[in-house]
Amino acid sequence: MTIVPSECNEALPGEIAKVVLMPGDPLRAKFVAENYFESPHLFNQLRNMYGYTGIYKGKQISVMGSGMGIPSLGLYASDLYEYYGVEYIIRIGSAGGLADDIRLRDIVIAMSASTNSAYASQYDFPGILAPTADFDLLRKAVKNGEAIGAHLHVGPVFSSDVFKNARKDANERYRDMGMLAVEMETAGLYMTAAYYHKKALSILTISDHVFRQEGLSAIERQESFREMMEIALETAYQSI
Numbered sequence: 001m002t003i004v005p006s007e008c009n010e011a012l013p014g015e016i017a018k019v020v021l022m023p024g025d026p027l028r029a030k031f032v033a034e035n036y037f038e039s040p041h042l043f044n045q046l047r048n049m050y051g052y053t054g055i056y057k058g059k060q061i062s063v064m065g066s067g068m069g070i071p072s073l074g075l076y077a078s079d080l081y082e083y084y085g086v087e088y089i090i091r092i093g094s095a096g097g098l099a100d101d102i103r104l105r106d107i108v109i110a111m112s113a114s115t116n117s118a119y120a121s122q123y124d125f126p127g128i129l130a131p132t133a134d135f136d137l138l139r140k141a142v143k144n145g146e147a148i149g150a151h152l153h154v155g156p157v158f159s160s161d162v163f164k165n166a167r168k169d170a171n172e173r174y175r176d177m178g179m180l181a182v183e184m185e186t187a188g189l190y191m192t193a194a195y196y197h198k199k200a201l202s203i204l205t206i207s208d209h210v211f212r213q214e215g216l217s218a219i220e221r222q223e224s225f226r227e228m229m230e231i232a233l234e235t236a237y238q239s240i
Contacts, residue, residue, distance in 0.1 A: 020090070026067075029051065030052070051065070070119045070159060074191075094225070
């Protein structure tokens with residue numbers, strides 16, 4: 001039996017599809033598998049980071065949690081790209097709104113992602129690395145979102161290494177530089193995809209607004225982001 005040299009994924013070769021949806025919350029991965037896949041197969045439960053492969057409209061698609069933050073996502077995404085032959089990863093996550101015209105449950109498709117993370121230092125890039133989405137995935141996602149009437153925003157987001165920033169003016173400065181939303185993983189995904197010459201996209205649902213007293217509950221974040229899930233599934237389906 002061939003064993004894949006991953007410390008965090010117990011899947012065997014061939015158990016993971018070429019395209020993987022990747023929420024931060026592993027319970028959202030479970031929700032996607034149980035509500036959208038035919039015959040979902042659990043390929044990973046190490047550290048309770050659930051991963052499933054199933055059939056969506058006749059095609060094989062996988063979904064797997066990434067955990068919170070760039071280091072965690074980078075670990076799982078690197079293994080998927082390097083050891084399991086994954087070609088596409090589509091993040092389906094939550095984000096805090098920054099722009100004034102963004103509302104709860106709006107969908108942000110991240111064209112690019114700035115960050116305060118040191119994750120890029122490993123690449124020894126001679127400049128400031130500006131990670132971006134794969135344009136073909138982004139174009140498909142926008143069309144799929146428009147087709148179901150979703151309230152979409154497309155543009156830059158900020159991937160923060162800290163959930164509660166001690167610098168009190170940080171969010172205002174992100175907003176002033178055009179960031180639509182703040183979250184914790186997209187920049188790491190886009191950098192990892194670039195390093196492995198693979199493709200990635202981040203689709204985000206607004207779960208709260210940084211400058212207004214608005215927010216969704218934990219269970220709503222886990223289970224109510226169906227528009228985002230359906231956009232991602234259709235985009236994955238069209239990319240295989």
